[in-house]
Amino acid sequence: MKYTVPIGPIHPALKEPILLSCSVEGEKIVDVDVTASQNHRGIEWIGMNRNNPIQTLYVSERICGICNLCHPACLAMAVEEAADIEVPERAEYIRVIQGELERIHSHLLWAGVAAHELGFDTLLHYTWMIREKVMDILETVNGNRVTKAIMTYGGVRRDITKESIPKIQEMLTYYDQLFNKLAKLFLEDKTIKMRTRDIGILTKKDALQLAAAGPTTRASGVKKDVRQDTPYFAYPDFRVKALTPDIHTGKTVGDTYDRIVVRLLEVKQSVDIIKQALENLPAGEIISEPKIPKILNKIKKTSGEAIGRHEAPRGEDIHYVKLKEGDEHLYSWKVRAPTYSNIMSWKPMLLNHQIADIPIVAASIDPCISCTNRVIIVEEGSEKILTHNDLHHLSRKKTKEVRK
Amino acid sequence: MNLEEVIELLKGMAKKYRIQSKMAGVKKKVERKSLWIDVDRDKLLEIVQLVVDNSTEFPHFCVASTSDMGETVEVIYHFTINYGKPLEEVQINFKVNLPKKDLWIPTLTKIVPGTIFSERELHEMMGIEIKGLQDTRHLFLTTDFPKGVYPWRRDETGPKNLNKLYEGWKQ
Amino acid sequence: MNEELLFRIIIGGIGITFFSIFFGLLFKGIDRKIAAHMQKRIGPPIRQPFRDIRKLMVKENIVPENSIPWLFNLAPIICLASSATLLFYIPLGGYEPLLEGHGDLILILYLLILPALALVMGGFASGSPYATVGAQREMVTMMSYEFPLAVVIISLVWKLSEFTGDAFSLAFISAHPIWGQVGLLGLIGAIILLFTLVIVIPAELSKIPFDVSEAETEIAGGLLAEYSGRNLALFYLADGVKTFALASLLVALFFPYNLSEYFDLGTYAAAGTDFLFFLLKVFLVILFSVTIIRISVARLRISQVVSTYWIALTLIALLGLVLLMWDSQVLTIQWW
Numbered sequence: 001m002k003y004t005v006p007i008g009p010i011h012p013a014l015k016e017p018i019l020l021s022c023s024v025e026g027e028k029i030v031d032v033d034v035t036a037s038q039n040h041r042g043i044e045w046i047g048m049n050r051n052n053p054i055q056t057l058y059v060s061e062r063i064c065g066i067c068n069l070c071h072p073a074c075l076a077m078a079v080e081e082a083a084d085i086e087v088p089e090r091a092e093y094i095r096v097i098q099g100e101l102e103r104i105h106s107h108l109l110w111a112g113v114a115a116h117e118l119g120f121d122t123l124l125h126y127t128w129m130i131r132e133k134v135m136d137i138l139e140t141v142n143g144n145r146v147t148k149a150i151m152t153y154g155g156v157r158r159d160i161t162k163e164s165i166p167k168i169q170e171m172l173t174y175y176d177q178l179f180n181k182l183a184k185l186f187l188e189d190k191t192i193k194m195r196t197r198d199i200g201i202l203t204k205k206d207a208l209q210l211a212a213a214g215p216t217t218r219a220s221g222v223k224k225d226v227r228q229d230t231p232y233f234a235y236p237d238f239r240v241k242a243l244t245p246d247i248h249t250g251k252t253v254g255d256t257y258d259r260i261v262v263r264l265l266e267v268k269q270s271v272d273i274i275k276q277a278l279e280n281l282p283a284g285e286i287i288s289e290p291k292i293p294k295i296l297n298k299i300k301k302t303s304g305e306a307i308g309r310h311e312a313p314r315g316e317d318i319h320y321v322k323l324k325e326g327d328e329h330l331y332s333w334k335v336r337a338p339t340y341s342n343i344m345s346w347k348p349m350l351l352n353h354q355i356a357d358i359p360i361v362a363a364s365i366d367p368c369i370s371c372t373n374r375v376i377i378v379e380e381g382s383e384k385i386l387t388h389n390d391l392h393h394l395s396r397k398k399t400k401e402v403r404k
Numbered sequence: 405m406n407l408e409e410v411i412e413l414l415k416g417m418a419k420k421y422r423i424q425s426k427m428a429g430v431k432k433k434v435e436r437k438s439l440w441i442d443v444d445r446d447k448l449l450e451i452v453q454l455v456v457d458n459s460t461e462f463p464h465f466c467v468a469s470t471s472d473m474g475e476t477v478e479v480i481y482h483f484t485i486n487y488g489k490p491l492e493e494v495q496i497n498f499k500v501n502l503p504k505k506d507l508w509i510p511t512l513t514k515i516v517p518g519t520i521f522s523e524r525e526l527h528e529m530m531g532i533e534i535k536g537l538q539d540t541r542h543l544f545l546t547t548d549f550p551k552g553v554y555p556w557r558r559d560e561t562g563p564k565n566l567n568k569l570y571e572g573w574k575q
Numbered sequence: 576m577n578e579e580l581l582f583r584i585i586i587g588g589i590g591i592t593f594f595s596i597f598f599g600l601l602f603k604g605i606d607r608k609i610a611a612h613m614q615k616r617i618g619p620p621i622r623q624p625f626r627d628i629r630k631l632m633v634k635e636n637i638v639p640e641n642s643i644p645w646l647f648n649l650a651p652i653i654c655l656a657s658s659a660t661l662l663f664y665i666p667l668g669g670y671e672p673l674l675e676g677h678g679d680l681i682l683i684l685y686l687l688i689l690p691a692l693a694l695v696m697g698g699f700a701s702g703s704p705y706a707t708v709g710a711q712r713e714m715v716t717m718m719s720y721e722f723p724l725a726v727v728i729i730s731l732v733w734k735l736s737e738f739t740g741d742a743f744s745l746a747f748i749s750a751h752p753i754w755g756q757v758g759l760l761g762l763i764g765a766i767i768l769l770f771t772l773v774i775v776i777p778a779e780l781s782k783i784p785f786d787v788s789e790a791e792t793e794i795a796g797g798l799l800a801e802y803s804g805r806n807l808a809l810f811y812l813a814d815g816v817k818t819f820a821l822a823s824l825l826v827a828l829f830f831p832y833n834l835s836e837y838f839d840l841g842t843y844a845a846a847g848t849d850f851l852f853f854l855l856k857v858f859l860v861i862l863f864s865v866t867i868i869r870i871s872v873a874r875l876r877i878s879q880v881v882s883t884y885w886i887a888l889t890l891i892a893l894l895g896l897v898l899l900m901w902d903s904q905v906l907t908i909q910w911w
Contacts, residue, residue, distance in 0.1 A: 119874030211518030236429030
């Protein structure tokens, strides 16, 4: 007898609202259907019809809480290519450092969430305690624990000062020493192996045809990594390689256990990249054109289109931007967050499994549903539409309050 | 296949093409190139099949984006091939121009199964009819979204009066 | 005689119920505090479960539309009542059981099924898919752990049936602790049986790694998903009482020693010492079988729970039984 178990929109296993209807017979799942229309915010429409490009940069940061560097990075890359804006060398290195800090933070958070889905709360508390170190560094460098607000067209907004460099290096040694212990806790625990080995297998053929991205597809043996294939910012200097699980365990199965392996290996890789970047940090300015109205004028006068791709912690993030001369907004803006493609792989992963496997399999692709659900209509509760002046006023007022 | 070989292969079927590039890197400079090809609607399936057959691994489909250009609607499919080898990836973008009076496009799901989400989104956001698509439910918009309103259009079918779009909304 | 029995039942019953509720909640609080310190946190204060009960009692009691109301409201009451009834037949604090002579180990085995059955009834009567899945899992878990439990009980009783007297009665078992009656082989067998019973207890109480029926992250609370307010408070109390009852059962079966035999104390001091020693033993049992196991492993799936009990633990328990049987044969042979 078949009945449907709804996972979501509000469920303890999901961190954001999405509806996953699983048809089950007994405890075996026979069909999976994803309905993603639970919570849209209309961000692309705002970018196309209401905001000028600098405001769009801040709106794109709010697409998601955790992946808050990858969306402004892609947008800045695309607009810089279309409008031909130069970026100084120091800014490129700082962008790389910020991107890798975000990756460490996101992977440690995911490791805790995966342990919680398995019922292993001790590991959740331990991993999140380790994560506090990287959040302290984020606060020292950016002023805020999670949202960075560091990207802008033509460079970055804040510099890494001399005082914060020893603190960053202390954090790197701390993680270096802890990596082996973390690997042992996650990868050699008997109950975790029982719950994740051979569960949620995504074959290499499925991963290729469904166009999955990021650690989801690297765990199945596909070596896709934007930092390796089409490097951007300062990544050509680092020679980044895509990591697959056979580096650590010797074989690639494509199950949930392999995804844990890939993410832990990437944390180690990010620590090495930041170390190398700090040693070679060039001196110089951090932004090529500090006056914002000049940049806006330059963007207003250009016509062109470009794509920007960035390797977010969850996969490949791509933005497409089309600019038209004389138009103050972006003419066309399409955002495709990595979870958009990874969600399609939930169906082959979950078939013929039990209900108990749904949370860990769903969490193993590291879903960031807020990145996915952000399409057109603005749901405004109030009548008044804020004009450009009002927004500018409000943001100046807030900055004064924050500075006190 | 690298960039030149791709151009040789697809030159016959394309209306026109251009290459766009930007420099990246600090100590070691590389050039990031992307290829933009204009294709006719009837040749779209053929050209995608050609790319699938001739690449070593299955091509990576990123997303399908679209713009409203007044009389026509432009749809762009973004692909990449040759990933896995450093600095050898080729970014290919197929651009199709569709007249607004005759707005349909054939489905790519039989060749590349990963396009299903993009095609559902094109259908609900821009009003393009995808011939051959089985699953035409709304992807991101709710089921009670008013019919005939297409959010990405800039003509009269675009959303107006945002506060009154849903019935039963209070101010 | 009848009036005396009635008097004992009513007054003793009320007394034991309140006593077990108080100590059940107290041990629950201590368990949470120790688990938190093992996870490098501070954790809630020890009187937190009492505050939880007080808060739950004043909250609104929602009965879902799809449910069967009389069954939905009856299930928590049956659960609490049957858990408290268990304690009438178990020796507490060094004294004989309250209803000595009117019930023995077989009755306890049957009474242990009732709270789990009440949970299942409540789950099926809730009318929600999460509760249905949770109730199905609880039934399967119940069927799995009954077999090793029965093997343990039967082995102990069989060994002690060599003496005259009713071997099934708990007062008798407490008077003849198993450790004094066995040789070397039997000692190993008895340790194996003790280990089995320690692993059966988390499944009866629905604690990690065997809490598939109340999994928070998988089925949003499972059986108890639709319960709130006073009904949930009753289930919470029943959980505390059941913990206390099961731990006392294990103490009565395997460690029924009294401290006051070794010291010369007056009657009141002796009674107090016995009582405190009993509480200490119960606390140690809860520590090892609930707390330490709960925080060191992840949750198992239902198929893994069933295979753990039917295959692994049953074989271990049968091994213990066989060792106990051989022990008496070897002792009687007298081959020296």
